[in-house]
Amino acid sequence: MKSSPNNHILIPPEPVDFDPTTTPTGTYKAGKKRDDNLARILDAAEEIFVARGFKGASIQSIADAAGLPKANIHYYYKNKTTLYQSVLSKLINLWNTQFNEIKAEDDPATALDGFIREKVRISFTHPNTSKLFAMEVISGAPNLQVYMRTDLRRWVKDRAHVIQSWIEQDKMPATDPVQLIFLIWSSTQHYADFETQVLSIMNKSRYDARTQKKAADFLSDTILRGCGLRPLSAKT
Amino acid sequence: MKSSPNNHILIPPEPVDFDPTTTPTGTYKAGKKRDDNLARILDAAEEIFVARGFKGASIQSIADAAGLPKANIHYYYKNKTTLYQSVLSKLINLWNTQFNEIKAEDDPATALDGFIREKVRISFTHPNTSKLFAMEVISGAPNLQVYMRTDLRRWVKDRAHVIQSWIEQDKMPATDPVQLIFLIWSSTQHYADFETQVLSIMNKSRYDARTQKKAADFLSDTILRGCGLRPLSAKT
DNA sequence: GTCTATAGCCTGATAGAC
């Protein structure tokens, strides 16, 4: 693939969207050992892909992290690409199942507070998942183009519609619902994706429960107030 | 390097901090051609490193993007690592020179508005620079550990101190200055780092001036209001 | 299911002509 010099066009990174039902190869029977191995491999792969990138992640290093011989990875997954896509599938699955709904009948402050806190919680409990998603998107999302243009876009559209209905019901002042969703996403995910930077600046070696609570409280208060809503922590 | 299975410890990615004065090899004389080539190489490298990761970025692809033969890259840079670190140096240099100061005498709303708008502007004009920094941090910042623990931490500490002084002067309500800086960083950089996602959801193929202005206005208004300040756009 | 051995490819880096 050739590029003209110094252009600022996004490099199309060989878009290869995958079947989200990607499954490992080998015998399709269930089995405690099999399931256990698959879980270990997926966790290890997520960690190594984040730390080293797709190309930089060798099958050997993933096998080491999973505590299995290298050849066993190839027993479960045809090649590195299918393994990577399985990790992405797991990621999308987490995303799709974790989030509570927001509805037109809800109280905006309560609903947004719940959304923000859930996102913060996932950032602190599944930082690698958030990081892998971020790396994929930063690189041009070669494996998630279709997902983003279909499911994810619809997800945002539906939530934006609910927020818009709150505005029309005079439950909250006018604002741009899509930008508000971006603000909540970015500010909450920051604690996962930029964990290294946050810890360096706070001069800590790891997150603790207090840091998570402070982040959730700060973001909920600040964003709710930013939308013209009364923060839940405000005294009546 | 061995890891125990399923741990959630950050993988130490061979921390190799570099001399920020990293310079290309070859003749040290100035020269129009030389400077031109160096600029082309650095721009191309930034783009390819973002799209493919460090390992995935082949010297050949960087050479193609720069419009130069592969061997010429090796003429200017001893190896891929020094090239990568030169790109990071350029990034830190941009960061260090671009930002205006905030001072205890300033009006908080005006100062924060200026800070937010400058960050938004850089996100839209230098998306690759922001993306590369993000990828480096997500991967554990193997090349920026020292920078983050020294210069960057001091930068944050100084700004936090100014914000704290505003609070003590009753120019603004109490809030956590460091978390506020994280909020501004994350929400503004989101438009660069997650460009692919934002465009997919907005169903656009590229950013335009209007999108940038809407983002800057939204973030300035929402964050200022979130801090208990009157947004600059509010009518007197 | 597990593991060893190896084929085959790609890429970083160098040597040396021009």
Add this chain to the structure above:
DNA sequence: GTCTATCAGGCTATAGAC
């Protein structure tokens, strides 16, 4: 300074014994 040719190393993936 530029460019061609090439080598050495590391990696994925497969074949096949157990």
